[in-house]
Amino acid sequence: MTATLRPIGHLKSMVNDQAEVTVPSGISVREALALIKVPSELVALVVINGVHTTDKDTILNDGDIVKLMAVIGGG
Amino acid sequence: MNGYGGTILRVNLTTGTITRQPTPEAVARDFIGGRGFGIYFLTSEVPVHADPLGPENKLIISSGPLSGMLAPGGGKCDWTTKSPLTGGYASASMGGHFTAEMKYAGLDSIILEGKSEKPVYLFIDDKKVELRGASAYMGKGAIDVEVSMKKQFGEEFQIAAIGVGGENQVLYASINHDYGREAGRGGVGAVMGSKNLKAIALHGTGSVTVANKDAYVKAGKALYKACKDADNIAEWTRYGTTIVVSWCDEVGALPTRNFQAGSFEGGKTLYAPVMREQIVITDKGCFGCPCPCGKYSNVKKYKTEVEGPEYETIGMLGSGVGLTDISDVAQANLLCDDLGIDTISAGSCISWAMEAFEKGALTLEDTDGIEMRFGNAEAVFAAIKKIAHREGKLGQLLSEGVKRASAKIGKGTEKYAIHIKGMEQSAYATHNATAMLISYMTCDVGAHHNRAWAITYDLQVGRDKVVPEKVARVIWLQNFRPMFDVLGSCRLQWVELGIDRDLYVPLLEAITGVHRSWEDMEKTGERIWNLTRLYWSREIEGFGRDWDQPSPRFYTEPPATGTTAGQITKPEDVQKLLDMYYEQRGWDSTGHIPPETLERLNLKEFSVH
Numbered sequence: 001m002t003a004t005l006r007p008i009g010h011l012k013s014m015v016n017d018q019a020e021v022t023v024p025s026g027i028s029v030r031e032a033l034a035l036i037k038v039p040s041e042l043v044a045l046v047v048i049n050g051v052h053t054t055d056k057d058t059i060l061n062d063g064d065i066v067k068l069m070a071v072i073g074g075g
Numbered sequence: 076m077n078g079y080g081g082t083i084l085r086v087n088l089t090t091g092t093i094t095r096q097p098t099p100e101a102v103a104r105d106f107i108g109g110r111g112f113g114i115y116f117l118t119s120e121v122p123v124h125a126d127p128l129g130p131e132n133k134l135i136i137s138s139g140p141l142s143g144m145l146a147p148g149g150g151k152c153d154w155t156t157k158s159p160l161t162g163g164y165a166s167a168s169m170g171g172h173f174t175a176e177m178k179y180a181g182l183d184s185i186i187l188e189g190k191s192e193k194p195v196y197l198f199i200d201d202k203k204v205e206l207r208g209a210s211a212y213m214g215k216g217a218i219d220v221e222v223s224m225k226k227q228f229g230e231e232f233q234i235a236a237i238g239v240g241g242e243n244q245v246l247y248a249s250i251n252h253d254y255g256r257e258a259g260r261g262g263v264g265a266v267m268g269s270k271n272l273k274a275i276a277l278h279g280t281g282s283v284t285v286a287n288k289d290a291y292v293k294a295g296k297a298l299y300k301a302c303k304d305a306d307n308i309a310e311w312t313r314y315g316t317t318i319v320v321s322w323c324d325e326v327g328a329l330p331t332r333n334f335q336a337g338s339f340e341g342g343k344t345l346y347a348p349v350m351r352e353q354i355v356i357t358d359k360g361c362f363g364c365p366c367p368c369g370k371y372s373n374v375k376k377y378k379t380e381v382e383g384p385e386y387e388t389i390g391m392l393g394s395g396v397g398l399t400d401i402s403d404v405a406q407a408n409l410l411c412d413d414l415g416i417d418t419i420s421a422g423s424c425i426s427w428a429m430e431a432f433e434k435g436a437l438t439l440e441d442t443d444g445i446e447m448r449f450g451n452a453e454a455v456f457a458a459i460k461k462i463a464h465r466e467g468k469l470g471q472l473l474s475e476g477v478k479r480a481s482a483k484i485g486k487g488t489e490k491y492a493i494h495i496k497g498m499e500q501s502a503y504a505t506h507n508a509t510a511m512l513i514s515y516m517t518c519d520v521g522a523h524h525n526r527a528w529a530i531t532y533d534l535q536v537g538r539d540k541v542v543p544e545k546v547a548r549v550i551w552l553q554n555f556r557p558m559f560d561v562l563g564s565c566r567l568q569w570v571e572l573g574i575d576r577d578l579y580v581p582l583l584e585a586i587t588g589v590h591r592s593w594e595d596m597e598k599t600g601e602r603i604w605n606l607t608r609l610y611w612s613r614e615i616e617g618f619g620r621d622w623d624q625p626s627p628r629f630y631t632e633p634p635a636t637g638t639t640a641g642q643i644t645k646p647e648d649v650q651k652l653l654d655m656y657y658e659q660r661g662w663d664s665t666g667h668i669p670p671e672t673l674e675r676l677n678l679k680e681f682s683v684h
Contacts, residue, residue: 008306009573041534044322045310052310052348054321069307071322071531 001025003060005032009070014038025064030056038068045069076103077286078140078586080181084204086197088270089130089189093204098183104589107599108139109561110166112184113155114606117164118681120186123613127159127262128244128269130190136177136235136275137184139563140587143175143283143362145295146579147302148565150175150362152252158261159269160246160420160476161497161521163611163618165261168525168560169235170361170369171253173277176233180279191271196224199277200232209273214239216413217251224276236274237264238415240463244268245474247420247499251412255369255382256361259417261498261520286588294582298574302365305572312358315368316386317347323390327638328503328511328530330395332449333426334493334628337504338637341399345389350401356380361565366572374409376402381409384418387524390502391422396429397449407455414463423499424473424480425458427492436486443467493626495522496611505629507642508533510545513652516623517549519607527552528570541648546655554600555593561603602676605660605668609681612667619666623653 005021007014015021015036023032029048033040033056046053047067048060060066076098085094106115113135125131135155142149152174158165177185180201187197194209212220217238224234234252241248241264248264249257258264285291302308310318320342323329327337343349354374359382360367373380384392384404392411393404411418425447431437432447439446443461445454447469461470472480477499481492493500498521505512510529515522527549536545559566562583569576576593584590591599612618633643657664661672673679 006306039534041322041326042531045307045314045318047310052314054343054346054348056325067306067310069310069318071319071534 001062003064005066007068011070025062028057044071077588080178080183082181083184085186087189088191107561109563110153111561112137127157134187134266138174138177142563143178146564147568148364154258154263156266159265160262164607167258167263169258171256172362173233175362176277196274217415218413232278240415241268243465247417249417285586287585290585298578301574314347321346330390333430336634336637337639339394344399345393374405377406384408387502388418395422395426403452410459420499427477431488442469506639514549554597558596558600
């Protein structure tokens with residue numbers, strides 16, 4: 001029962017340049033980020049199975065694919 | 076010269092004289108283009124202590140070697156002048172298609188000087204250049220003028236126009252192009268208005284020679300491929316800069332009620348997905364952009380259409396003034412664009428007035444009867460209109476910017492006039508983000524974010540840490556990021572898509588025939604940065620350390636709510652940051668550039684001291 005995290009950009013360098021990291025399902029996005037040691041406040045965008053969420057307390061389900069984007073320039 | 080239009084076009088509005096000169100090779104070598112050309116011509120040609128709104132000031136519009144070329148986002152245009160808002164250097168970067176058209180008309184810079192007796196617009200169709208009467212356009216909105224001129228001359232013409240705000244010389248008037256792309260900051264629109272120049276209509280059909288065509292196509296394609304292959308291009312294109320609204324809210328950087336806090340309890344209704352769902356109808360890109368970040372919106376609530384709002388506008392005219400409906404923010408955005416005033420400065424002035432009103436420093440008599448309270452959308456709309464028309468007490472007061480307005484009102488309102496060097500701070504709250512704070516304090520136009528967006532670095536190394544590494548990071552960003560404004564292309568492909576910046580090196584070489592590594596270009600960036608500093612010292616008596624101080628709000632008033640509740644930068648840390656910055660820049664402790672640094676940067680010829 002797992003979910004797959006896909007860090008993008010410089011977030012990837014925080015997980016030894018791995019394209020994907022597997023985490024247990026049933027935990028929140030915030031808890032998953034803590035587990036892989038990526039500071040939550042550096043993640044601007046979370047896309048779960050293609051759907052954008054701004055709520056990092058969303059609970060991950062089995063098989064979820066989660067794209068994580070770093071913060072960006074803002075203009 | 077390969078990669079250049081080859082001509083500097085000089086338009087004297089006083090005499091109506093139009094002259095051309097070949098683009099000086101030495102200037103292209105040393106300053107490359109864009110904002111490099113801008114500061115070179117400003118420093119060299121505008122007399123010391125010129126009145127920013129007088130005929131002696133010049134408005135310098137410049138393209139760069141990547142403008143109009145096979146470069147992602149090669150549509151950046153620099154507008155440099157002496158700022159009527161700050162009295163110092165102003166350089167506003169505008170996207171769209173104007174700068175590409177300049178290149179095709181053979182123009183590297185257009186230098187506007189003097190002042191016309193009657194309202195005119197500048198008409199450029201390749202070699203045909205004329206000043207024409209603009210009486211019929213006066214009093215019209217900048218977007219209305221663009222629509223009219225496109226109808227009259229054809230869609231292929233690119234238009235830059237001022238609105239009523241520019242005509243009335245509101246000190247932060249903007250210049251509109253491409254229905255919502257703005258040369259926004261520092262009052263470039265007021266300078267255009269002071270010259271009685273309502274608009275520029277521009278069309279070019281020429282080609283640009285390149286040094287090595289095969290290498291040019293190869294390098295250009297490699298850049299586009301890198302953009303298209305970026306993992307986040309779909310999300311970036313879907314939301315553009317609005318992605319950061321939720322993030323700023325989360326980390327306490329979202330300006331809330333005139334920066335009284337950095338998290339907004341009504342913020343969720345301004346987030347990117349809400350905006351996309353409620354009002355956005357399509358994406359809109361600048362010249363040659365593979366990842367169009369502009370969002371075009373249909374605002375059903377007001378039956379209007381507008382490009383935007385971008386993040387900065389959401390921060391300043393949304394959470395900054397306490398609005399929670401994205402449709403209201405979009406409508407405020409449209410009013411500012413069409414009336415021709417900068418959304419950032421306008422938002423700051425209005426939020427300052429709201430705080431002053433709620434604290435009793437402004438009365439209904441001062442506000443022409445408007446209830447200037449946070450969250451009052453109608454008050455925001457009314458204030459924008461009054462500012463652009465300089466109408467009534469409120470319009471007059473706020474049209475001069477928040478520094479002058481607070482000095483006039485007094486009563487402690489200066490403490491919450493959020494500006495540096497007289498320019499209103501853009502949309503990042505810096506209560507506890509010391510790298511971003513020093514970035515704002517030392518920015519070369521005033522409190523603007525785009526030179527060194529260092530707030531992420533604060534989060535990476537510890538937001539309250541005051542360490543030399545933070546200052547070094549800010550200096551590196553200040554030397555490097557504005558080089559995109561020199562080259563005439565957008566930096567967002569590097570910033571947002573994360574493409575390898577070294578991909579630009581072979582492209583630039585193939586275009587110009589000159590090899591420049593990023594290390595070389597950072598040195599040019601450092602030289603330009605120092606030249607802008609010299610300009611401030613030259614123009615303002617007593618310029619120095621005092622001018623680099625931030626609003627006291629960020630070191631005396633911890634927010635009561637939100638992520639940064641109770642957090643503050645220590646006053647002594649603000650000065651420590653400045654000391655580190657001056658030392659690393661090679662400046663003295665008063666913020667001036669000593670002779671040895673001028674010598675090292677080969678800038679002695681520009682020093683007036």
